[in-house]
Amino acid sequence: MLQSNPTKKGTGIELWGDYGDLASLYETIHKIGERLNEFKKEEKGQSDIIMGFAYEVRKAFQHSRLNEKFVFDSENKVEYLGFRYLWTDLLYLISVLRYNAGYVVLDALDQANLYILEYNCKKALFDYDPQGAQQIQLFIAQKINIHNDLVFLVLQGINIEYLSKTPGKRRFRGIPDLLIAYSQFSPAYKMWKADIEIRAKELGCRVDQLNYDDYPEIVW
Template identity: 85%
Template sequence: MLQSNPTKKGTGIELWGDYGDLTSLYETIHKIGERLNEYKKEEKGQSDIIMGFAYEVRKAFQYSRMKEKFIFDSENKVEYFGFKYLWTDLLYLISVLRYNAGYAVLDGIDQANLYILEHSCKKALFDYDPQGAQQIQHFIGQKIDIHNYLVFLVLQGINIEYLGKTPGKRRFRGIPNLLIAYSPFSPAYKMWKSDMESSAKALKCEVHEIGYDNYPEIVW
C-alpha cells in the first residue's frame, strides 16, 4: 500500500510504494487521463496535470527517483520507491482525477488507488502540521476550479508564488488563501489573467500556449 510523509521543509509530500503499488497507480492514472484530449484547449490543462503526475510515478517505479527500506517490524523490511510532489500540485491533481474518474471505466482496484492517494495526501498534511491541515483538507477534491481552460497556467502561477515564500508552517498555512486568490472571480485572478493576456499578445500566441520559465529552486 502507498505510504506518505511530508517533506523535511514541509514544501510537499513524499509518496512511497513498492513496484506493484506504483505500477497499479500509474495504470489508474492513465485510464483517467486517456479520456482527455491534450490537443483540445478546454482539456489540455487537465491532461497536463494528470500526465505530469503520471510521469513522476513512472520515474519512481523505474528506480529513477528515491529508494528506501521501510521497516515495519523486526521481520518485515520492504524496499520502497518514492518521489516528491508539491502540495499545491497534488491538491489540483486530486480534483482533476476525482472529476474525470466519473467519466472513465474504472474497476475496484482503480477506485482503491484513488482513495489511497487521497488518504495519503490527508495523512501527510496532518503529519506536518495539524493546525494548517484542518483548513487545507477542505480542498482535497473540492473547492478548486479545474474547468478553467487556463488551469495548468493558473497552477504554475500558484506554484511560483508558493515557492517564493519562506519554507515553513506559515507558508503551509497560507495555502488555502493562495488557492482562493487564484479562483476565477477574485480581483487577484483578474489582474493575473490580464497580465497573461498581455504577455500572449506580445508573443503573438494564445494565452494557454504560454508558460512560466522562472520557477524558483524547490527546497523540499
C-alpha cells in the same frame, strides 16, 4: 500499500510504494487521463496535470527517483520506491482525477488507488502540521476550479508564488488563501490574467500557449 510523509521543509509530500503499488497507480492515472484530448484547449490543462503526475509515478517505479528502506519492526524491512510532489500540485491533481473518474469505467482496484492517494494526501498534511491541515483538507477533491481553459497555467502561477515564500508552517498554512486568490472570479485572478494576456500579446501567441520558465528552486 502506498505510504506517505511530508517532505523535510513541508514543501510537499513524499509518496512511497513497491513496484506493484506504483505500477497499479500509474495504470489508474493513465486510464483516467486517456479520456482527455490534449489538443482541445478546454481539456489540455487537465491532461497536463494528470500526465505530469503519471510521469513522476513512472519514473519512481523505474527506480529514477527515491529509494529507501522502511522498517516496520525487527522482522519486516521493505525497500520502497518514491517521489516528491508539491502540495499545490497534488490538490489540483486529486480534483482533476475525481472529476474525470466519473466519465471512465473504473474497477474496484482503480477506485482503491484513488482513495489511497487521497488518504495519503490527508495523512501527510496532518503529519506535517495538524493546525494547517484542518483547512487544507477542505480542498481535497473539492473547492478547486478545474474547469478553466487556463487551469495548468493557473497552477503554475500558484506554484511560483508558493515556492517564492519562505519554507515552513506559515507558508503551509497559507495554501488555502493562495488557492482562493487564484479562483476564477477573484480580483487577484483578474489581475493575473490581465498580466498574462499582455505577455501573450507581446510574444504574439495565445494565452493558453504560454508557459512559465522561471520556477524558483524547490527546497523540499
